[in-house]
Amino acid sequence: METAMRLTDVRKRYGGVAALDGVDLEIRPGETVAVLGPNGAGKTTLLSVALGLVDPDAGTASLLGGSPAATVGTGRVGALLQDGGLIDDVRVDELVTAVAGMYPAPVPVHEVLTAAGLTEFATRRVHGLSGGQRQRVRFGLALAGDPRLLVLDEPTVGLDVESRRALWRRVRERAALGHTVIFSTHYLAEAADNAHRIVLLARGKVIADGDVARITSMVGDGEVRFRLDGADRQALNRLPGVHAVQVDGTAVTLTTGDPDATLRALFAAYDGVRGVRTAGADLETAFVRLTGGEL
Amino acid sequence: MGSLLRLEIARTFRNPVSMVFLIGFPLALYLLWTKVLPVSAGTGITDFAAYSMVSMATYGSLGGALFIGGAIALERTGGWLRQLAVTPLPGHGYVVAKLVAGMLGVLPSIVAVLAAGAALGGVRLAGTTWVVLVPLIWLGVLPFAALGVALGYSLAGQSANMAMIVVYFGLSVLGGLWVPVEALPDGLRAVAEYSPAYQAGSLGWRALDGLAPTGTAVAVLAGWTLLFCALAVWRYRRAL
Structure with a gap:
């Protein structure tokens, strides 16, 4: 069976700093995996390499059995990036419609708006939104294509408690459908509550990898x-x-x-x-x- | 890609800043040149109202084409291209949507200045001339769309816009769109003949006299278009 994500001895340096220092990681379809680590551990670089946004200095990455860029091109991947920008002069529903339309089998727009909690400000322009609302829009864009593989880089940044809960509820729903979810966080509780498996990352290395009970006993x-x-x-x-x-x-x-x-x-x-x-x-x-x- | 193109076209036609900048400004200059200032004196141009109408329509649409790149620079810096990179949109989808929507957005500024020429400037032309002017001016500014894309992928955010304003005004003045090249010093006039803005204008100016574009005009415009396209492709590939 093909893997959902595979990184083999991935290395990436920025200047003199090793952001990723020989990462091996294999994630099977249907897993919900948290990449847990303190700030600067390399979480964003790891997900960027896996999505084909950043070329590793050494090592290889694959998504759903193909090269990251090719797999993203098939529309089977949805991603929320920490530094993903939005265009300001369009309405939220227009933005969701445009992005959903890029996927071969998108979720109907009104369902995306509901799922990501965007309904109340769907007809507002993006430039008037708060940071938390923008983050919910990013989540909506990640869901819009009904992806088999969902990659979320620190998805709860800027969200209030209620929005966090709603987001994790959606994530668990997708996991229950057998979709693969990979997310990063620096909160142990988020990882423990919403993932089945935790990958501990520090200084660009995987220092532990296992089921939630094992990792929480190590860390918690x-x-x-x-x-x-x-x-x-x-x-x-x-x-x-x-x-x-x-x-x-x-x-x-x-x-x-x-x-x-x-x-x-x-x-x-x-x-x-x-x-x-x-x-x-x-x-x-x-x-x-x-x-x-x-x- | 169709869904992004639809969004880009909607954005183009409701952006009040660009509509004012690209329609209002050329219109105001047109009225200033023909109604207020005696710019026509000494140029030897008989129908200055028509000549200036073509100049200003070219000037406005040139800006519209060039500033496609300004939006690219801002959106690139703002992380929108990273967002698009995790969708199935093909790599060229964004720039194609920007170019198509941006070049459609150029049409209103051409039509508006021509309409002002007819309604306010007293320009009277044969029906076929009016019809031919729109596509000629539109095609003439294509090299600037390529130049805009090249700048948009080279410079970040606001500095791209600053560079474009300099290029916009510089090439427009050199190309005789503000003041006819006949009024420029001899040295500059010789250079102007090979500048893209002058040759873009020449398409419309000659059409006023019922003349087809010169071979030089076609060659100069094609040359600049190829050069700017090559530059744009190179910068685009580097920026990915």
Whole structure:
């Protein structure tokens, strides 16, 4: 069976900086994959190479079994680009109509407008739209051709909470139909909630690639902070899920891959625990740890 | 590509700025030259109202053709071409739609100036001459569409527009569209003969006297068109 997207040892430098440093990636049809990484990790370059917008210095890219440019030309791909521009002096529905008309089997325009949440400002000119509204228009243009493969580069940038939810609902709908969706984000929660598979990218390299449960356990550390008199580092380190312990007087911080289990065991073992707070470790911190502080 | 072409044509005909710039400005100059300023004195041109009408129709449509590239520069800089690059639109689809819509947008400025010549300038010509003038002027400005595309793919945003204004005014003056070349110094006049704007104008000027385009005019215009097309194709390929 052909792959939806395949990158083989792709390298791309901009000036002295390696945006992509030997990326291998294979995505099967029907997968929903999040490319997760901090800013500057190479997410946009990766998607640009895959779409044929940027030629790699070395390595090869293919989409749906063909060259990226040729496959895009067949109308089986829809994409939302971070730096995709819109023309300002046309109405939203005119723009959607024009782009839908480029595809062999487009979605009816009114359905695109509904799906991307554009109905309320469909007859307005693009130049009067807010950043979030423009982003919804870009999403609409990506959906207009009813593509088998949807590529979204940080699709929720500039969107309010309600629009984000609506967008992910559409993405999951398409995934449920068996379409392939590949999106980039720097939010772990977005990746975990909407993808089946997460590809972790840092400094132009894939540093981890796997199903959501595996990657969230690697990245999604929580911190448990509390106060405890006479805390014993060794003993605390043996609590389930814990892989780091910091003790500063009576203040203790546990880094854990499974905060629920850690807390249950903590309360069972220690009566003197007080002032418990938990927090998710942020993605930047997790990446620093995973890449050995080389960010 | 049909859907993009439809959109581009709609944009062309409702853009108030270009309609004012490409119709209003040549019309105003036409009335200024023929009604207010004694520009005709010393040029030896007998029917200056008709001559100037052709000059201004050529001038307006030349601008329309050239500024196709201004829009290309702005849209290229704004990322619209990147957006189009992820649609099935073929690579040349955008520039073809721009050229076709832009060249259609040139027609109103030709018709408007000719209408002003008849209605306000007192120009009286044979019916066939009126009919022939429109396509002659329209064809004459084709090299400028190619030049505009070349500039549009070479320069970013506003600097492309600045360059085009310089080229627009420079070539129009050199080509005798503002003031007849007979009023230019001898040295410049010799150069003007080989400039695209002069030869574009010559198609219409000769038609006023019932004369066909000269071989020189056809050769000069074809030469510039080929040169600008080659430049446009080269810049277009580089910009992709």
